[in-house]
Each structure stands twice: as structure tokens, then as C-alpha cells.
Amino acid sequence: MPQSSEIALIFDLDNTLIHSTIDFMGTRHRLIDVLMSAGAVSAPREVLIREPIPHLVAMGEAAGEALGRAMWEVVSAAETEGLREAVAVEHAAEVLAALRARGYRLALLTNNTRSGVLPKVGELGLDGYFDVIATRTEVPALKPSPEGVRYILHRLPAVRLAYVIGDAWIDGRAAEEAGARFIGFGERRAASLERGVRPWAWIADLRELLDLDLTRGA
Numbered sequence: 001m002p003q004s005s006e007i008a009l010i011f012d013l014d015n016t017l018i019h020s021t022i023d024f025m026g027t028r029h030r031l032i033d034v035l036m037s038a039g040a041v042s043a044p045r046e047v048l049i050r051e052p053i054p055h056l057v058a059m060g061e062a063a064g065e066a067l068g069r070a071m072w073e074v075v076s077a078a079e080t081e082g083l084r085e086a087v088a089v090e091h092a093a094e095v096l097a098a099l100r101a102r103g104y105r106l107a108l109l110t111n112n113t114r115s116g117v118l119p120k121v122g123e124l125g126l127d128g129y130f131d132v133i134a135t136r137t138e139v140p141a142l143k144p145s146p147e148g149v150r151y152i153l154h155r156l157p158a159v160r161l162a163y164v165i166g167d168a169w170i171d172g173r174a175a176e177e178a179g180a181r182f183i184g185f186g187e188r189r190a191a192s193l194e195r196g197v198r199p200w201a202w203i204a205d206l207r208e209l210l211d212l213d214l215t216r217g218a
Helices: 026-036 054-062 065-084 092-101 114-123 147-154 169-178 190-193 208-211
Strands: 009-012 105-109 132-134 161-166 179-186 200-205
Touching: 009 147, 026 065, 054 065, 065 092, 065 114, 092 105, 092 208, 105 147, 114 132, 132 147, 132 169, 147 169, 161 169, 169 179, 169 190, 200 208
Parallel strands: 009 105, 009 161, 105 132, 161 179, 179 200
Antiparallel strands: none
């Protein structure tokens, strides 16, 4: 059975630790507009809208460097606007402090840029708890790719068991493909199940993490 120091808890950021107002659906529509205007896709909007933002950007990059840059400009603008008024999720700092005190290794994994998120994480008092912070600055292959989880675990060699805590199916897919367990958070459980993601647990309040037996089945 692993000790707490051998267990990694990898947290998503947007709508897991902070209430961001990034308009993910609107961003998808704007990216699809760019792709369609450039004639880079043939699939209809109703199909493309189900794609994760990184996949849409990749379609643009595949069509040309300039289009790829235009796609990232759309994403960066949405992130900047959405993080401006972000606040911490209820009990986030309290729970991170308690988990840290119990000896767990904590990490942050976000599809945002490092320069975009670190000031906000610091402003909200959440920056002192993580052993590793991985953003798209370090890991260009974004969730649902498992590369971010692997990047973190490579830097925590003593870890024997890992969990990804997040609000979206892309967090669960990244966890599964990296051999980690997924703990879902918030109101989008049905959407994760629809995508075939099977969470190890699902919580509605971050404080529930403190009551889970994280060594169960290890």
C-alpha cells in the first residue's frame, strides 16, 4: 500500500481550483469560424463543436503555420479575458493545505500558458502548494493528451499512484491514458460518461477529497 508521499494528486485549474469565465464553447465556435473561412475543414460545425480546443487548433496548424498562429491568438485572447476576474473555487486553498500537510505530492496541470496562469494562481494564494506546475508552455501536447500527466510523474519519481482531479472529460481521458485514476469534480459527470470516461470517484465539493481513501485498491 503506498504511503501518502508516494501518491500524486494532479489538479486541473479552470473550474476545478478557480472559477474562470473562459468561454470554452464560444472559443470553439470562433476557432471553427477561422477554420471554415480558411477552407481548412470539410466537417460540419455540429461535428467540429465536439472536438477539444487543442484538436481544433491542431487542424489549423496542419493547414499552415499562419493559420495555426491565428488559432492560438483566438485561444490566448479567450484565456486572458476569462482569467481576469477569476476567483478561487470554494475551499480550494484549505483543501490543498490539508492534502499537503498529509504528505501528498501535489501538482497543477493546465492547458493555459505559464505566464497566463501563474500570476492569477499567486494572486489567489494557491501557488505555494505544488511540487510541479505543468502548462502548455512546458507541454505543448494538451489534454486530453496524457503527456502533461506523464511530464509531471517523470518529475516525481517516488510516486507509485497518481490521481487527476478535474471537471471535464479531457482530464479523465488524460488520466486514463497515463495510467492514473480520475476523480471528477463539479456538475459535468454525465458529459464525461457520455465520452466513455469512467471516474474512480466523483465529488461535488473539494473537501470531499479529504474523506476519500486514496489507497483503496492500490
